Amino acid sequence: MTYRLGVIGGGTLGSALVAGLLAKKIYAPAEIIVSHPRAERRQFWAETYGVGVTADNPTAAAAHEVVLVAVKPQQFGRVVPDLQAVQPAAVLVSVLAGTSLTSLETAVPGKAWVRAMPNTPVQVQAGVTALAWGRQVNETQQQRATQLFQAVGQVVTVPEAYLNGVTALAGSGPAYAALLIEALIDGGVLVGLPRALATQLTLQTLLGTVQLLQQQALDPAALKAQVMSPGGTTSAGLLCLEGQGARGMLMQAVQAAYQRAQALGQS
């Protein structure tokens, strides 16, 4: 059997990607092979997605178009020997946080590598993934790697030097947003709203704001000015946020995450 896509490390991310690819009919189940050391996980893959499964990583690594390496960074060393089976025309896509293209190209030389930084909303096909090209990747391989992540959201192509910044903003971003959402819900409860109502209002307000900004290509400052009427409620709320340094805090959060990504990349 010849497979087009091989997945090594069929965990949360691998599963999100395959779900998106199947939903968008970019690959058929029979064109995908997933290798996993645990039988129960292989059974999950076979039953949930109908894809091919194996306990043998080299079998998945021999898929002829794309090989997705989706193990945890600390598990990568163990799969390196298995990647010798990668075909000359196939592209190797790594989602390992903090593992540089130089490290990947040194560990498995002579192969076309792509480094990808997806974020958690890929699980609902609303992610954003940054891709950085290795030295040996050709145009067809770039297209295949791009297509893989377009199935689960937006794709941007960046120089590798940007990836720590991408990690700090888009990778960690869902956690910042979750904290903000939690706090707004608590604020709603504080002023007397039932929690379920406060949750619905918060989620839809943020979702609607993002859609407004995207669809009208609005500058956030312009949107803020639209909502802020003279002497009104919004200016009172914003004064509180600015007075407590909310803007600087969020900027520093991104900076701290960036510095942490840099430190982890060097360790």
Ligand SMILES: NC(=O)c1ccc[n+]([C@@H]2O[C@H](COP(=O)([O-])OP(=O)(O)OC[C@H]3O[C@@H](n4cnc5c(N)ncnc54)[C@H](OP(=O)(O)O)[C@@H]3O)[C@@H](O)[C@H]2O)c1
């Ligand atoms: N989840 C995300 O949204 C996200 C976002 C950005 C980047 N990433 C990156 O994606 C990678 C995977 O993340 P994840 O959240 O999907 O982790 P995960 O759920 O732990 O998936 C990794 C999978 O690989 C399996 N595995 C371990 N050793 C293996 C081996 N030798 N051969 C084949 N498979 C093996 C693991 O099995 P066991 O369960 O038995 O250990 C696990 O099922 C990480 O490098 C992470 O940095 C993830």
